[in-house]
Amino acid sequence: MSWEHFIYFAIASVLLWAVGAWAAWRNKATIAYSTTVLGLLVFFAFIFSMWISLERPPLRTMGETRLWYSFFLPLAGLIVYSRWKYKWILSFSTILALVFICVNLFKPEIHDKTLMPALQSPWFAPHVIVYMFAYAVLGAAAVMALFLLFRKTAHLTPLTSEMEITDNLVYVGLAFLTIGMLFGALWAKEAWGHYWSWDPKETWAAITWLAYLVYVHYRQLPRHRERLALWMLIGSFVLLQMCWWGINYLPSAQGSSVHTYK
Numbered sequence: 001m002s003w004e005h006f007i008y009f010a011i012a013s014v015l016l017w018a019v020g021a022w023a024a025w026r027n028k029a030t031i032a033y034s035t036t037v038l039g040l041l042v043f044f045a046f047i048f049s050m051w052i053s054l055e056r057p058p059l060r061t062m063g064e065t066r067l068w069y070s071f072f073l074p075l076a077g078l079i080v081y082s083r084w085k086y087k088w089i090l091s092f093s094t095i096l097a098l099v100f101i102c103v104n105l106f107k108p109e110i111h112d113k114t115l116m117p118a119l120q121s122p123w124f125a126p127h128v129i130v131y132m133f134a135y136a137v138l139g140a141a142a143v144m145a146l147f148l149l150f151r152k153t154a155h156l157t158p159l160t161s162e163m164e165i166t167d168n169l170v171y172v173g174l175a176f177l178t179i180g181m182l183f184g185a186l187w188a189k190e191a192w193g194h195y196w197s198w199d200p201k202e203t204w205a206a207i208t209w210l211a212y213l214v215y216v217h218y219r220q221l222p223r224h225r226e227r228l229a230l231w232m233l234i235g236s237f238v239l240l241q242m243c244w245w246g247i248n249y250l251p252s253a254q255g256s257s258v259h260t261y262k
Contacts, residue, residue, distance in 0.1 A: 002053065003108055009046035010070075010101045013039040017074050017097065021090040024081060036078050036090060043071050057125040062245060063109035065132060066100045072136040073097040079172075080140070086165060092143060093136075123187035131180035135244060138173035138212070141166050142237035145230040163226055167219060170233065174212045181205060200250060204243040211236035 016039030023031035047067060050058045058064040077093025080086060144166045184205070185195040196202060215232045218224050 009042055013043040014098055017094040021094045024087050024090045036074055040075055059128040061109045063104050066104050068132040069136060070097045070100040072133045076136045121187050121190050123183050127180055127183035127187050130176050134173050134176035134180055137169055141169035142234055145233040149230050177209055201247050204247055208239045208243045211239050
């Protein structure tokens, strides 16, 4: 299996996810579940075939991590739909997944079998996979925050239900973010001999984690301001983007970072 085959799997998956999103709005839960799961299986079939072809987990390049992000967005949407029955979540996750799929289609990256020794740890795959799932869920929370800020608050409508949705997404995302950091620490111990070194990537990961933790605690204050909380959530997501790919453009990460893989 090569990268050129990606478009066929992507089209089939997106069409199935779109049917699932339509079914959710029509209260056809069985169709929503079945088509979304089928789309996930088709998409994962490509990821698995790439894994075999590359003889390593497809997690090294930005294109490969976007591949997982595109997979985890509908999966996160399906979990949220199953738990809280939000009809819009499958539409949202499908659109976001389509965006990342299009980025990969229009900006393909070179995928080879090379995997440096540090990436050959058994903790490498679970660390990145769990992080990608956390990013997907927190991305949903960020979009929800934008919706509440620029539409709902403009009409001064009550935000109680919508804020509960946003909080639930943050709770799930932060939980997986924490697990991902723990996996990363175990990986670092095995690869470099220490759990934490305040590498630029690790520093921004800690900043991101603390930002979401501050949001969670602020929301528990009796007199918190919902609009400020939403801005805090958007700011946290910006920090998350810095941790994910923005760090690559910082001078401090050029050459000296252990997370720079050549």
